[in-house]
Each structure stands twice: as structure tokens, then as C-alpha cells.
Amino acid sequence: MAAQGFRPVYHPAGHDHALRGAVQELRTGRWVVMARLLDETSGWTAWTRRTQVLAAVAAGTDVVEAWRIEQPDSAAAGVMHARVSVERAVRAHRTGHPRTRELWQEAWTACLEAADRAPADPVPWVCRLALSVLDAQQRMEEHRAAPPAPMLPSGPWGLLAEAEKRDPYNREAHHRMLQFVYARRPGPLSEAVNYAQWAASMAPVGSALHALPLYVRVERYRRERGHERALDLHWVAEDAVRDADRAMDAWFLFCATDEASLLDLSHLAHGLYGALKFPDAARVFEALGPYWTPQPWAYRTDRPDERGPAEEVFLRARARCLGGPGARGGP
Incomplete structure (x- = not known):
């Protein structure tokens, strides 16, 4: 698609x-x-x-x-x-x-x-x-x-x-x-980072809790816009790639995607896209099918309270992953 x-x-x-x-x-x-x-x-x-x-x-x-x-x-x-x-x-x-x-x-x-x-x-x-x-x-x-x-x-x-x-x-x-x-x-998100990592580490294979660290990373991005980090590098940092890979390997590959939370799928697609793992992200976009959620895509825009700019970012990311080299064909 x-x-x-x-x-x-x-x-x-x-x-x-x-x-x-x-x-x-x-x-x-x-x-x-x-x-x-x-x-x-x-x-x-x-x-x-x-x-x-x-x-x-x-x-x-x-x-x-x-x-x-x-x-x-x-x-x-x-x-x-x-x-x-x-x-x-x-x-x-x-x-x-x-x-x-x-x-x-x-x-x-x-x-x-x-x-x-x-x-x-x-x-x-x-x-x-x-x-x-x-x-x-x-x-x-x-x-x-x-x-x-x-x-x-x-x-x-x-x-x-x-x-x-x-x-x-x-x-x-x-x-x-x-x-x-x-x-x-x-303020500082160290407690949230520790909590999300702890919860994910305790979860069995197939649990949606493996996606929890992706939410904290988005929250950090939201809070730090315009501050310390080079925002494009936020998603390709070693820990960001690790979080996206773990959610893919320990949750997505084992879950019934038609029963999964759209927010979890959106956060995983977003994390993989940001980590430049386009073929893996394509699989998650395919699982989303015709659906989407404004979050977390809205935080990549200058108007996070408006749905239109978020949809444009989502569509660009989706097209890049589904149409890029190595990406699977849409359903």
C-alpha cells in the first residue's frame, strides 16, 4: 500500500x-x-x-x-x-x-x-x-x-x-x-528510562512490554526539541537502535499483529524508520495496514497538536520504507 x-x-x-x-x-x-x-x-x-x-x-x-x-x-x-x-x-x-x-x-x-x-x-x-x-x-x-x-x-x-x-x-x-x-x-527522564528497561527485561518473548522503551525515547525527543541533542541523531544512537531491534525481535516477530495496539505498532515503525532500518519498518507498516496514529509522528513536526502535519510525516516515512530498496511489497 x-x-x-x-x-x-x-x-x-x-x-x-x-x-x-x-x-x-x-x-x-x-x-x-x-x-x-x-x-x-x-x-x-x-x-x-x-x-x-x-x-x-x-x-x-x-x-x-x-x-x-x-x-x-x-x-x-x-x-x-x-x-x-x-x-x-x-x-x-x-x-x-x-x-x-x-x-x-x-x-x-x-x-x-x-x-x-x-x-x-x-x-x-x-x-x-x-x-x-x-x-x-x-x-x-x-x-x-x-x-x-x-x-x-x-x-x-x-x-x-x-x-x-x-x-x-x-x-x-x-x-x-x-x-x-x-x-x-x-524533568530528567532517568527514572522513566530505568522503569521501561526494567519492565521490558522482565517480559517474556511476545510481550508488548518490549516496546515500552520506545515510548520513553519519544518522550525524551519531545522534551528536548531545540535543546541539547542533534535531533536527527537521536534515533540512530546505539541505545535507540537497540531498543528498536529488541521490540522487533522480542515482540513484533511473535505477536498477532492484527490484535496488537496501533500505538505500539506506530512507535515501532517510527523507531525502526528513525534507526534507518527501512526493510524492518516496512514489515510494521504492512501490519498497520490502512491504520495509523498521530503519535509519535506529530513530535517530528512544528505543530504537534495538529493532525495534518503528523499525517504528512507518517506518509513520507511509510512511502520511504515500503518503496525503498529491500522493502517488501505492500499487501
């Missing part, structure tokens, strides 16, 4: 067509397809991903509340209530909304209720990890537990352990933990 005129599609459901249908129904104010989809979802990986996407769409509506009224005993509805409550609290925190503390308390309570109703589900614990970014000063005891290894910061390690007890190497749980590390100490 390196043909001229190609335009990528951004959709939170990506390759998950069943999820796409549920999202569409949600946007029209109906919850039945969402409930049916979650009832049919097997495996915590798909469950975590689908509830996250659905909550991001439902947070601006009262659809989940309507579902809970109709089916008050539904554990899935309770989990989605926690998801939506957390999404609202995090958004309020991000914008400095005056109701942030109230929404935070409501979300925390919803997480406790969901964990009590669905004790085997990792998502209520992932949700509590998501809330930890609201406590960057670590005032709550559960957010200042001792780390499991040297060179790691104190933080909500007990919450991470509870999520991992239910779903080892849960992708979102570790990304939420990384967000907490960012919020805990803005």
Missing part, C-alpha cells in the same frame, strides 16, 4: 472490527452491542483493550449509566462504570477542572466496587493505576510503596502487583505506571 494517493485511517478500534461496531453504537447512544461484545470477549488482553477504548468513547455520554440502570447486577457494567469514571477524572485533572477532586473520589469508589464485584478482573486495578497520576506528590500511601528493584522510584507498586497477579505483563498496567513516573518527577 505504498501507492500514491493512499490516506491512512485513524480509528481507536483499529483491526478489531467487532469493537468498531460497538463504538459506532455507543456514539449513537446505545449500549446493547457493547454489552454483547464484552460478554463474548475472552482473554484479559482483549478485555483490557476493549474496555479502555469503549470508556474513552463513553466518557462523554450517559450510556454506561443507562446500562447499569437496566442491568444493575452486571459485573461488566460495573467495570465499565469504573473505566468511565476514571477517564472523566483524568480528563478533568488534565484540564485543571474544579471538579477534579470530586471526580477522583467517585472514580476511586467505582474502582473498589468493580474489584469487589469482579475479583479476578485486572481492569479495576489498572484503573486505580490510572488514577495515581492525580497524586503526583504521592500523598496517598498506596502511591509510595517501595520499588521491587534498585534504581526504580517509589510508587503504586502494590496496584501494579494486583493487576499483574490477575494478568501478568498487562500492557496497559505498565503504561499507566510509566505515566505515573512521568507525573511524579517532571
Whole structure:
């Protein structure tokens, strides 16, 4: 798909067509397809991903509340209530909304209720990890537990352990933990680098956690624009190439790419492209198919808040990799 005129599609459901249908129904104010989809979802990986996407769409509506009224005993509805409550609290925190503390308390309570109703589900614990970014000063005891290894910061390690007890190497749980590390100490990223490398080193072959260091490298690039580094060299540095290679060899080559996170695929394609590994990047662009995500491509532009420039960078990188010498043909 390196043909001229190609335009990528951004959709939170990506390759998950069943999820796409549920999202569409949600946007029209109906919850039945969402409930049916979650009832049919097997495996915590798909469950975590689908509830996250659905909550991001439902947070601006009262659809989940309507579902809970109709089916008050539904554990899935309770989990989605926690998801939506957390999404609202995090958004309020991000914008400095005056109701942030109230929404935070409501979300925390919803997480406790969901964990009590669905004790085997990792998502209520992932949700509590998501809330930890609201406590960057670590005032709550559960957010200042001792780390499991040297060179790691104190933080909500007990919450991470509870999520991992239910779903080892849960992708979102570790990304939420990384967000907490960012919020805990803005500035130097040494703690985030240490955390991402530690998480990746503990992960088995095929785990998406091998892509986690690529996110930290993008964050470093975002923060250092115009400062110390020659930005073009940022991606070909020895450690950058190593991170991209490890994500390729330990995750991508073993994962079901049609079930993989579009963000993970985008970060890997971006890292390989920056490392000048165009044939490997081509394989990842092929796995993305018609889809893309604005991040991390937006950070290579002067207008990172606008989608248009990011899409242009993505398309140039994609065309270079799929059309370059040694690149595989598109599907």
C-alpha cells in the first residue's frame, strides 16, 4: 500500500472490527452491542483493550449509566462504570477542572466496587493505576510503596502487583505506571528510562512490554526539541537502535499483529524508520495496514497538536520504507 494517493485511517478500534461496531453504537447512544461484545470477549488482553477504548468513547455520554440502570447486577457494567469514571477524572485533572477532586473520589469508589464485584478482573486495578497520576506528590500511601528493584522510584507498586497477579505483563498496567513516573518527577527522564528497561527485561518473548522503551525515547525527543541533542541523531544512537531491534525481535516477530495496539505498532515503525532500518519498518507498516496514529509522528513536526502535519510525516516515512530498496511489497 505504498501507492500514491493512499490516506491512512485513524480509528481507536483499529483491526478489531467487532469493537468498531460497538463504538459506532455507543456514539449513537446505545449500549446493547457493547454489552454483547464484552460478554463474548475472552482473554484479559482483549478485555483490557476493549474496555479502555469503549470508556474513552463513553466518557462523554450517559450510556454506561443507562446500562447499569437496566442491568444493575452486571459485573461488566460495573467495570465499565469504573473505566468511565476514571477517564472523566483524568480528563478533568488534565484540564485543571474544579471538579477534579470530586471526580477522583467517585472514580476511586467505582474502582473498589468493580474489584469487589469482579475479583479476578485486572481492569479495576489498572484503573486505580490510572488514577495515581492525580497524586503526583504521592500523598496517598498506596502511591509510595517501595520499588521491587534498585534504581526504580517509589510508587503504586502494590496496584501494579494486583493487576499483574490477575494478568501478568498487562500492557496497559505498565503504561499507566510509566505515566505515573512521568507525573511524579517532571524533568530528567532517568527514572522513566530505568522503569521501561526494567519492565521490558522482565517480559517474556511476545510481550508488548518490549516496546515500552520506545515510548520513553519519544518522550525524551519531545522534551528536548531545540535543546541539547542533534535531533536527527537521536534515533540512530546505539541505545535507540537497540531498543528498536529488541521490540522487533522480542515482540513484533511473535505477536498477532492484527490484535496488537496501533500505538505500539506506530512507535515501532517510527523507531525502526528513525534507526534507518527501512526493510524492518516496512514489515510494521504492512501490519498497520490502512491504520495509523498521530503519535509519535506529530513530535517530528512544528505543530504537534495538529493532525495534518503528523499525517504528512507518517506518509513520507511509510512511502520511504515500503518503496525503498529491500522493502517488501505492500499487501
